[in-house]
Amino acid sequence: MPDVETIRKILVIGGGPAGTFAAIAAKQHNPSAAVTLLSEEQCEPYDKPPLSKAVLLGKVLPSDALIAGPCGIAGHGVVLATRAQCTAIDRAARSVILRDGRRLPYDALVIATGSVVREIPQLPLGMPRVHYLRTEADAHVLKTALRESRDLLVVGGGLIGLEVAASAAELGVSTTVLEIAPRILARVCDEDTSAIVHAAHRQHGVDIRVGTALADAALQTDGRIAVRTGGREHLTADLAVIGTGARPNDGLAAAAGLVTNDGIIVDEYCRTCDPAIFAAGDVVRFPGPHGPVRLENWRHALDQGAVAGRNAAGATDPYMTVPSFWSEQYDLYIQGVGWAPAGGARVRRPLRGNGALVLEISDGRLVHAMGINAQRDLAAARRLIERGVAVDPAALADPAQPLAVMLKR
Numbered sequence: 197m198p199d200v201e202t203i204r205k206i207l208v209i210g211g212g213p214a215g216t217f218a219a220i221a222a223k224q225h226n227p228s229a230a231v232t233l234l235s236e237e238q239c240e241p242y243d244k245p246p247l248s249k250a251v252l253l254g255k256v257l258p259s260d261a262l263i264a265g266p267c268g269i270a271g272h273g274v275v276l277a278t279r280a281q282c283t284a285i286d287r288a289a290r291s292v293i294l295r296d297g298r299r300l301p302y303d304a305l306v307i308a309t310g311s312v313v314r315e316i317p318q319l320p321l322g323m324p325r326v327h328y329l330r331t332e333a334d335a336h337v338l339k340t341a342l343r344e345s346r347d348l349l350v351v352g353g354g355l356i357g358l359e360v361a362a363s364a365a366e367l368g369v370s371t372t373v374l375e376i377a378p379r380i381l382a383r384v385c386d387e388d389t390s391a392i393v394h395a396a397h398r399q400h401g402v403d404i405r406v407g408t409a410l411a412d413a414a415l416q417t418d419g420r421i422a423v424r425t426g427g428r429e430h431l432t433a434d435l436a437v438i439g440t441g442a443r444p445n446d447g448l449a450a451a452a453g454l455v456t457n458d459g460i461i462v463d464e465y466c467r468t469c470d471p472a473i474f475a476a477g478d479v480v481r482f483p484g485p486h487g488p489v490r491l492e493n494w495r496h497a498l499d500q501g502a503v504a505g506r507n508a509a510g511a512t513d514p515y516m517t518v519p520s521f522w523s524e525q526y527d528l529y530i531q532g533v534g535w536a537p538a539g540g541a542r543v544r545r546p547l548r549g550n551g552a553l554v555l556e557i558s559d560g561r562l563v564h565a566m567g568i569n570a571q572r573d574l575a576a577a578r579r580l581i582e583r584g585v586a587v588d589p590a591a592l593a594d595p596a597q598p599l600a601v602m603l604k605r
């Protein structure tokens with residue numbers, strides 16, 4: 197572990213929430229250190245969640261959701277270097293090499309390079325009328341394209357694909373979603389929650405085809421995308437959005453000889469196998485309760501980034517998390533919190549209106565909750581999970597018994 201006295205220069209690679217919070221936390225923990233955030237993008241770090249929702253709908257700009265707040269990262273005493281793409285890490289010399297040839301020395305380094313889109317060969321990156329969504333630049337191009345299109349084909353019924361489908365439907369674009377699994381959101385939630393989300397899309401005119409693989413695709417002479425499904429069905433659309441997931445952006449770390457395995461391997465202190473290098477966010481695989489795990493969600497990136505930054509600046513804080521995510525589609529606010537158990541007991545709690553809540557129990561404790569329009573219940577569930585409070589399944593299923601009251605027992 198670096199000694200706080202000897203840490204003069206801290207570099208952070210990556211301007212997402214993990215990198216931004218790592219840089220801010222490092223400066224807060226060790227104000228005398230020079231902290232620099234290296235971002236390959238051209239702008240102040242911004243949040244990605246609005247890109248598939250409010251940004252596509254034209255309600256906000258990415259610059260309205262700056263991660264470091266309205267004063268930007270400089271307001272926290274951190275130097276931001278934009279257009280600073282790191283091409284190599286020289287571990288022996290403790291320096292980072294940028295694309296323009298500059299070499300920047302470090303005493304401690306945090307890698308927070310996030311994830312990159314999972315490309316599909318039939319509709320690759322760069323093909324005309326094909327969109328992948330990861331950055332504000334991607335969102336800007338897609339937003340314009342949606343306004344010029346009559347119909348859209350989305351490949352992938354996961355969170356980002358469905359958020360884009362919901363935004364497109366709200367913009368009046370006729371939308372079809374192809375999902376290879378037997379149901380949408382199969383990696384994210386239980387069958388009932390996914391059925392509620394599916395029904396909402398149907399109500400808004402989105403045609404979701406589950407159990408449907410994409411076989412091949414081509415650009416027609418009229419400029420439309422034509423696809424053939426595994427069931428030999430032909431579909432055409434003005435544009436396609438690919439939402440087939442993301443993979444860890446761990447190539448820089450692997451090339452530097454750090455241990456990676458579908459993500460940079462870190463311990464509970466966010467340390468890589470090199471004691472001067474830490475990592476956090478989408479790019480890492482860290483010790484979870486059921487073994488090494490990689491998470492792709494905003495809150496994890498932010499919380500783990502802060503721990504990695506403090507530790508790079510000389511602290512020794514362990515990172516523990518109760519993971520959570522949210523998604524917004526139409527009037528549905530979908531949330532999950534906790535570690536889904538392998539075979540826990542499931543309790544459904546009836547809610548008013550279009551709300552839904554599924555609670556999972558293991559060894560007498562709440563371990564996982566999934567809700568739709570149930571923000572207050574999810575907040576209480578999070579605290580029940582964090583504190584490991586013993587719960588009674590009958591009380592959990594009874595909407596007359598507020599979850600918040602169980603916290604006091």
Ligand SMILES: Cc1cc2nc3c(=O)[nH]c(=O)nc-3n(C[C@H](O)[C@H](O)[C@H](O)COP(=O)(O)OP(=O)(O)OC[C@H]3O[C@@H](n4cnc5c(N)ncnc54)[C@H](O)[C@@H]3O)c2cc1C
Binds near residue numbers: 234330448495
């Ligand atoms: C469209 C979209 C919507 C989302 N919606 C939600 C949501 O509703 N809820 C939720 O919980 N999560 C959501 N997520 C996921 C969430 O945004 C991510 O989990 C989070 O951004 C991960 O943060 P990170 O800092 O680890 O990585 P990233 O945010 O991916 O940031 C990594 C940064 O590193 C930079 N970088 C990479 N390599 C280099 C290099 N060599 N040199 C310099 N810079 C480099 C990249 O340009 C990028 O800016 C969404 C993601 C996307 C793309």
